[in-house]
Amino acid sequence: MNVAVLFSGGKDSTMAVYAALDAKEDVKYLLSMKSKNDESYMFHVPNIHITDLLSQALDIPLMSVETDGVKEEELKDLRKAFIDLKNLGVEAIYTGALYSVYQKSRIERLGEEVGLKIISPYWHVDELEYMRKIVSLGFKIIICGVAAWGLDESWLGRVIDDETIDELVKLNEKYYVDIAFEGGEAETLAVDGPIFKKRVEILKYKKEWHLDSGVYIIEDAILEDKEL
Structure with missing residues (x-):
């Protein structure tokens, strides 16, 4: 299956890449949301600028999207990115969600609206x-x-x-x-x-x-x- 991974460069999104590759998925893109708001409710901020380098290190193309990081409004930017990925042939999005219902529920709602499957391989894992x-x-x-x-x-x-x-x-x-x-x-x-x-x-x-x-x-x- 052609997939993309919602990617910040942190441990959980990197493990999501690992899980997708381990499941023999065809990881077409990493999707990084670069928030201008240090207090973003949805997206990781510290060192998000390094995702360009990490994309090269992993040898997986990066789709980088800027967002103002305004609560709930930032979801519109993510939705547009999901649509762009679907138009590029992506069928599912992997996430590194562990326990955050706030993040997972919103990502799943967007996926359902756009027609993308959302996969969170470590949901409720023993930490x-x-x-x-x-x-x-x-x-x-x-x-x-x-x-x-x-x-x-x-x-x-x-x-x-x-x-x-x-x-x-x-x-x-x-x-x-x-x-x-x-x-x-x-x-x-x-x-x-x-x-x-x-x-x-x-x-x-x-x-x-x-x-x-x-x-x-x-x-x-x-x-x-x-x-x-």
Whole structure:
């Protein structure tokens, strides 16, 4: 089946690409919604500009759509993108939705209106098993935004590994931090993994911290060949 993946570059949308490829789908496009609103209800914002580079790293064409990110209005931009994809022969959209009913229900409604099947392969997954799977598959995921008790500036730029997950389990017990960040506790970015044809090498970045939250912004990055 010809599919596209709603793609932000974060761990969940990258895992959606993995799931589509693993299911032997023909992934025709990555769809990235570039919101001008840092507080978008629907779309991931930190380092969304890197999706162009990630598209090259994955060797999958990118459809990039700008949106003002106004609540509910941004859905009109997504609907138009869905129509464009359908006109290009896409039959289904994969998403990385885990538990957000707000996002999933709206995407499914648009899909039904346009005539596209919506597939969310990790919906209601066991979060701890899911995070362990990401690591065991060999994905390199960095944390590029934090906004929760227990997640201080030292977490920015940190690679998610088994030790990181162990710490998140403890933070979940102490502060109720969601292990997979479904409560908006953190944002992530995938820079390498088994489906990457090339890896992303970050050359320059900056950290911005304000009160109890912060972001890790990539200012320069290149693609590097992967070791065989």
